[in-house]
Amino acid sequence: MNEAELDALMDRLADGDRAAFDPLHAELWPRALRLARARLGDANAEDAAQSTLLRVFSRAAEFERGRPVLPWFYAIASNEIRAIQRRARPAPALDERAAEGTPEDELGHRELRRALDRAIADLDDDAAEAILAMLERAPRPDATPATFRKRVSRAYARLRLILGGAHGR
Amino acid sequence: MAADVAALRRAYELGRLRVAATRSVAVATIVALAIAISIGRTSAVWALAPLGVLALSMWQGGALGRGAVRGTLAGLLTIVIPLAWLRPCCDAVTMAATGACCSMPSVCGVTGAILGLATALVWPRERSPRDHALAGLGVALGALSVAVARCSGLFLGESIGLALGLVAGIAVSFAARARLTADS
Numbered sequence: 001m002n003e004a005e006l007d008a009l010m011d012r013l014a015d016g017d018r019a020a021f022d023p024l025h026a027e028l029w030p031r032a033l034r035l036a037r038a039r040l041g042d043a044n045a046e047d048a049a050q051s052t053l054l055r056v057f058s059r060a061a062e063f064e065r066g067r068p069v070l071p072w073f074y075a076i077a078s079n080e081i082r083a084i085q086r087r088a089r090p091a092p093a094l095d096e097r098a099a100e101g102t103p104e105d106e107l108g109h110r111e112l113r114r115a116l117d118r119a120i121a122d123l124d125d126d127a128a129e130a131i132l133a134m135l136e137r138a139p140r141p142d143a144t145p146a147t148f149r150k151r152v153s154r155a156y157a158r159l160r161l162i163l164g165g166a167h168g169r
Numbered sequence: 170m171a172a173d174v175a176a177l178r179r180a181y182e183l184g185r186l187r188v189a190a191t192r193s194v195a196v197a198t199i200v201a202l203a204i205a206i207s208i209g210r211t212s213a214v215w216a217l218a219p220l221g222v223l224a225l226s227m228w229q230g231g232a233l234g235r236g237a238v239r240g241t242l243a244g245l246l247t248i249v250i251p252l253a254w255l256r257p258c259c260d261a262v263t264m265a266a267t268g269a270c271c272s273m274p275s276v277c278g279v280t281g282a283i284l285g286l287a288t289a290l291v292w293p294r295e296r297s298p299r300d301h302a303l304a305g306l307g308v309a310l311g312a313l314s315v316a317v318a319r320c321s322g323l324f325l326g327e328s329i330g331l332a333l334g335l336v337a338g339i340a341v342s343f344a345a346r347a348r349l350t351a352d353s
Contacts, residue, residue, distance in 0.1 A: 016185065016230015025177060050173060058184035062231075087172045 003070060010069040013060050029051060034079055039081045044088065053081040060124070071141045075129035078138055083121050086114070119162040127155035152160055159164075193223035196241055203248045204318045213273030215318035223313040226307050232300035233294065236307020239291040240339075243308070244245070246284050247335070272303050281316070285338015288312060292346050305343040307337065 001009075006027055012020035029049060036048035055076050063072065120128050130151040133140035141148065196287045201216035226237035288308050295301045318333055 013181075016234060021178065021181065025174065049175075053177050054180045057181040060181055061185040061188040100344075 003068065007067075007069050010060070010063055011065045014063040014065055016061075022086075023055070028056065028073060031073070035074070035077050036081055038086075040084060042082055047153060048077075048081050048084050051084070052077040055080060068142045071129065072125060074136060075125050075132065075141070076130060079121055079125075079128055082117055086117060088120075116159075119159050122162055123155060123158055126151050127132060127158055130155045131159065181227075185230065186224075189224050189227035189234075193220055193227055196223055196238065200241065200245065200315055200318070203245055207248045208318060209234075209327075212318055218314040218317050219311065222310045226310065232295045232303040233307040235252065235293040236304035236309075237311040238307075239293060239313055240288060240308035240311025240313075242311075243284070243288045243291050244312035246287065246314075247281075247316045247319040250284075279334060279351070281332065281334020281336075282338040283321070283334075284316075285335045285340070286342055288339050289342035289346060292342060305339065305346075309339045312339065 001023075006024070009020045009024045011042045013024055013057070032049035032052040033045055036045035036052070040048055059076070063069070104140055120131055123131065126141075129138060130148065133148075134138040134152055139153075143151065197216045197220035199214040202218050204216055205213040223237055223241060243303040253346045292308060295304050313332060313336055316332060
């Protein structure tokens, strides 16, 4: 199935056409599974794929018709996988030292990075997609430059709020 | 492990319900405000009717949902048009004072029919006859759900006249639109 057909299926599902559910599920499940396997290995891949699709289908009614489905889908999948990675990651060992900088610097960077990941996970899909694209951790969404700039600006504002609330200003 | 498809379907339906509830509350709030301003604060409770109709039809989605939203907005005309002006001698005070009242359900019937015909202007364009029929059902349900608020402030004959006129007008609009769609 090509991307245009996939977009059309998602449009139909967003419109309430339940007949689009099964073919869309058949298309998205292997993609979610493949991505999860690549990022998490076999152990947690199916759980990650399932939670990705849960999120995708629960937000299907909000999907903006006419937009390409795959960037939206992969942004959700990336968020879910990151959330699972965070949950699975053990507390950092004390001997985990960086080659550069002092241990305090490295710890600070790591904490900041983790706080940022948590905050990104709390963002809505559009905002997360925009931030991840800015960080070059996801493809740039298919939006006009003006729309993309607005999304990035809103996403930064929201991030500041979340990080400010969680860590003080 | 294969995907838990039942859980995914449940998530989809719950997601639709959440979105439908949020959007229908927004529209019903506008209807409630219109009713409160135009008819009276106590009548605003009738906004629960469009709330229910919209929530269910938007959850169902498709042509039914689109029709219901447009029907509800068209139905607002029944609230905004001051029917009392069309029946100047038929207010409750006059009736109580004189005992005679020129109740004119026909005026309400004609008003309803005109409003029903006017729904042709907001009719969603659907491709298949089935979707066209569903959109028509949505328009009728949406418009009637708002019209009940107006009817609550009318006498029985007027209410029936308004409702029947509305249904008849919508039916004519529906048939005309179906014919146009078939011709094109």
